[in-house]
Amino acid sequence: MVGAIAHRGPDDQGVFVGDDIGLGHARLSIIDLASGQQPMANAGKDVWISFNGEIFNYVELRDDLIARGRHFATQSDTEVILQLYEEMGPDCVTLLNGDFAFALWDARRRRLMLARDRMGVRPLFHTRRNGALYFASEVKALLEVPGVSAALDPIALDQIFTFWFPLAPRTPFKDIEELKPAHVLIADPDRVVVRPYWSLDYPRLGEEGAHDPRAEGALAEEIEHLLLDATRIRLRADVPVGAYLSGGLDSSIIAAAAKRIVPDRLRTFSLTFESPEFDESEHQQQMVRALGTAHDSVACTAGDIARLFPQAIRHAETPILRTAPAPLLALSGLVHRDGFKVVLTGEGADEVFAGYDIFKEAKLRRFCARQPHSHRRPLLFRRLYPYLPGLQSQSPKYLEAFFAAGLGALDDPLFSHLPRFRTTAGAKAFFSGDLRSALGGYDALAELRDSLPADFARWHPLSQAQYLETAHLLPGYILSSQGDRVAMAHAVEGRFPFLDHRVVELGARIPPQLKISGLREKHILRKSAERLLPDGIVNRVKQPYRAPDSQSFAGPDCPDYVARRLATADLAAAGYFDPRPVERLVTKCRNGKFIGFRDNMAFVGILSTQLWHRAFVGAGAAATIASAVA
Amino acid sequence: MRADTERKVRKFIEDNFLFREDRAAISDTESLIDAGLIDSTGVLELVAFLEGELGLRMADAEIVPENLDSIRAIVGFVEGKRAEVAA
Numbered sequence: 254m255v256g257a258i259a260h261r262g263p264d265d266q267g268v269f270v271g272d273d274i275g276l277g278h279a280r281l282s283i284i285d286l287a288s289g290q291q292p293m294a295n296a297g298k299d300v301w302i303s304f305n306g307e308i309f310n311y312v313e314l315r316d317d318l319i320a321r322g323r324h325f326a327t328q329s330d331t332e333v334i335l336q337l338y339e340e341m342g343p344d345c346v347t348l349l350n351g352d353f354a355f356a357l358w359d360a361r362r363r364r365l366m367l368a369r370d371r372m373g374v375r376p377l378f379h380t381r382r383n384g385a386l387y388f389a390s391e392v393k394a395l396l397e398v399p400g401v402s403a404a405l406d407p408i409a410l411d412q413i414f415t416f417w418f419p420l421a422p423r424t425p426f427k428d429i430e431e432l433k434p435a436h437v438l439i440a441d442p443d444r445v446v447v448r449p450y451w452s453l454d455y456p457r458l459g460e461e462g463a464h465d466p467r468a469e470g471a472l473a474e475e476i477e478h479l480l481l482d483a484t485r486i487r488l489r490a491d492v493p494v495g496a497y498l499s500g501g502l503d504s505s506i507i508a509a510a511a512k513r514i515v516p517d518r519l520r521t522f523s524l525t526f527e528s529p530e531f532d533e534s535e536h537q538q539q540m541v542r543a544l545g546t547a548h549d550s551v552a553c554t555a556g557d558i559a560r561l562f563p564q565a566i567r568h569a570e571t572p573i574l575r576t577a578p579a580p581l582l583a584l585s586g587l588v589h590r591d592g593f594k595v596v597l598t599g600e601g602a603d604e605v606f607a608g609y610d611i612f613k614e615a616k617l618r619r620f621c622a623r624q625p626h627s628h629r630r631p632l633l634f635r636r637l638y639p640y641l642p643g644l645q646s647q648s649p650k651y652l653e654a655f656f657a658a659g660l661g662a663l664d665d666p667l668f669s670h671l672p673r674f675r676t677t678a679g680a681k682a683f684f685s686g687d688l689r690s691a692l693g694g695y696d697a698l699a700e701l702r703d704s705l706p707a708d709f710a711r712w713h714p715l716s717q718a719q720y721l722e723t724a725h726l727l728p729g730y731i732l733s734s735q736g737d738r739v740a741m742a743h744a745v746e747g748r749f750p751f752l753d754h755r756v757v758e759l760g761a762r763i764p765p766q767l768k769i770s771g772l773r774e775k776h777i778l779r780k781s782a783e784r785l786l787p788d789g790i791v792n793r794v795k796q797p798y799r800a801p802d803s804q805s806f807a808g809p810d811c812p813d814y815v816a817r818r819l820a821t822a823d824l825a826a827a828g829y830f831d832p833r834p835v836e837r838l839v840t841k842c843r844n845g846k847f848i849g850f851r852d853n854m855a856f857v858g859i860l861s862t863q864l865w866h867r868a869f870v871g872a873g874a875a876a877t878i879a880s881a882v883a
Numbered sequence: 884m885r886a887d888t889e890r891k892v893r894k895f896i897e898d899n900f901l902f903r904e905d906r907a908a909i910s911d912t913e914s915l916i917d918a919g920l921i922d923s924t925g926v927l928e929l930v931a932f933l934e935g936e937l938g939l940r941m942a943d944a945e946i947v948p949e950n951l952d953s954i955r956a957i958v959g960f961v962e963g964k965r966a967e968v969a970a
Contacts, residue, residue, distance in 0.1 A: 646927070647926065647946075648944070650947040651947060651948060655922065655923060676919060676922060682903075682908075837899075838902050841899060846928070847927055847931065848924065849923065849928075850924070851920075
């Protein structure tokens with residue numbers, strides 16, 4: 254099992270086997286290189302831990318524990334968890350500020366504790382076979398267990414083809430679950446309990462606090478100080494730390510904060526694209542000049558994306574609807590080659606401070622719904638998506654029609670996301686008859702609605718939309734397929750100051766009108782960044798990180814595997830998609846004209862599902878579909 | 884003539900948006916947007932088909948959902964334009 258995930262920790266491996274337990278570990282040495290080996294035990298050798306990730310406030314926690322009379326044998330953050338557990342039991346997780354997934358064995362109580370960080374940065378999967386509980390950072394380790402095999406969960410695929418990710422704890426693998434973010438699993442001899450230890454919460458509508466312009470400056474300052482501290486503790490490492498620089502506001506803030514803390518030794522890394530539609534190198538260079546960092550970049554062509562895509566799927570372990578993880582795999586490869594193990598990134602700012610276009614889009618849709626006969630209001634959608642040429646040429650009536658989804662249901666809890674979900678779900682048109690039969694009348698939107706927290710309906714619409722992004726898309730896709738999995742493919746650990754839970758909690762309390770002012774996204778964050786960044790970066794309109802999708806597989810240098818995976822024989826053998834419609838889609842994408850969101854997502858989703866199938870299931874899976882919905 | 888137009892339009896929708904011949908999948912009156920078949924790029928694709936394959940000349944003001952958001956609407960629009968030209 255450890256060998257299957259050796260890429261996550263190439264520096265060392267260790268195993269502990271007790272009476273009722275076995276713990277394995279693949280170590281990526283970052284803190285206490287000399288004595289931080291794992292699995293690690295307490296002084297009494299009756300509590301053992303295998304831990305992936307970092308506890309960023311371990312220095313303060315360690316000092317507190319020493320002040321209470323405890324003695325430490327190592328300098329590592331791992332030992333801090335052990336000793337904190339001895340003091341507090343499973344509640345110790347509430348004091349941890351970090352990105353972690355760990356398994357802790359308490360031999361005296363015969364208790365296993367699995368825990369995962371609040372935002373879902375580090376992955377943790379588990380499954381039960383023959384009365385035993387197996388767990389691992391990646392599913393491929395679980396597939397090494399005798400009796401555990403991979404089969405597609407059709408409901409998960411339906412969810413991916415609606416939301417871009419399965420609803421946790423569901424995974425694409427039937428009978429294999431993930432531990433949800435901010436949850437612990439406690440397995441005692443007589444029962445297994447999974448419970449949350451933290452939850453994302455927003456003020457109730459009308460209780461968000463009034464918009465007081467005089468308070469804006471103080472709030473911006475509070476954000477700046479907190480971000481600097483979140484960055485400071487994320488620079489703790491006994492190896493050099495770098496930073497990703499996309500050219501946008503968020504990564505620029507983090508790189509500037511890091512530069513302020515470690516002026517002489519910050520290294521930055523960027524991705525560039527050959528297509529100007531996706532490339533941001535001009536803005537990256539502007540920041541490099543402003544910060545004076547040592548900088549390195551990797552150019553990613555469409556051919557590179559096609560070449561890297563199967564590897565991205567093997568690491569992400571899920572069908573995906575965008576190619577965006579593949580370039581990030583190239584970027585982590587660059588970081589690794591340059592000798593770095595840790596990078597800071599700007600991930601999380603769009604969720605916490607409301608940067609995504611979907612937030613403004615939902616605001617505009619509500620604005621249009623108030624005057625349904627206005628011909629001027631829909632024109633504002635053009636301002637929302639200046640980087641989408643297809644949208645710029647549309648008439649107001651079409652703009653209104655495209656963004657009208659759910660206008661009749663303003664109180665639908667998923668209002669903000671209905672257009673996106675509708676477009677994405679269009680890709681389900683390619684599902685095979687067998688897959689449709691297995692799904693029956695399954696309704697992914699209904700399941701998501703039913704899973705929302707009790708207070709959700711009492712939140713401001715922006716908070717509701719932020720919740721959907723932060724609690725679902727962030728851990729389900731951004732932090733996994735575009736985050737941990739493609740970084741750890743090259744033994745690179747991403748660290749995210751915007752996802753420090755103190756920042757997340759502060760962000761949730763900020764009045765909505767300070768997050769989106771008019772149609773200016775991340776208003777308050779921009780204000781707090783004014784002292785850190787050049788004007789051109791602070792006031793730059795957001796350009797979302799995107800990579801070429803189906804075009805990546807349409808060029809003359811497209812690898813041979815694409816045709817093989819999308820051939821009728823392969824499609825029929827896997828059984829998930831109807832070959833004839835897929836053939837028409839492939840032809841359309843190859844011709845390269847008029848490829849919209851749905852076609853792109855369908856193409857990438859089908860290809861990635863076929864690659865997932867080949868990587869994990871192999872031949873003979875078609876027969877499992879009909880019986881897979883339990 | 885109308886039947887021929889309807890056959891061509893439906894085939895175009897099936898080949899490029901639906902990707903399958905399936906009369907049950909989209910009725911003549913169903914909204915192409917609500918069915919998730921057409922997005923902003925799809926509208927441009929549809930206009931290119933009407934102008935290229937069916938020889939229509941479309942004014943910007945005519946590119947609206949009333950004219951193009953169902954098979955029946957498209958066929959009605961095409962026939963109306965042809966009648967205009969003939970008159």
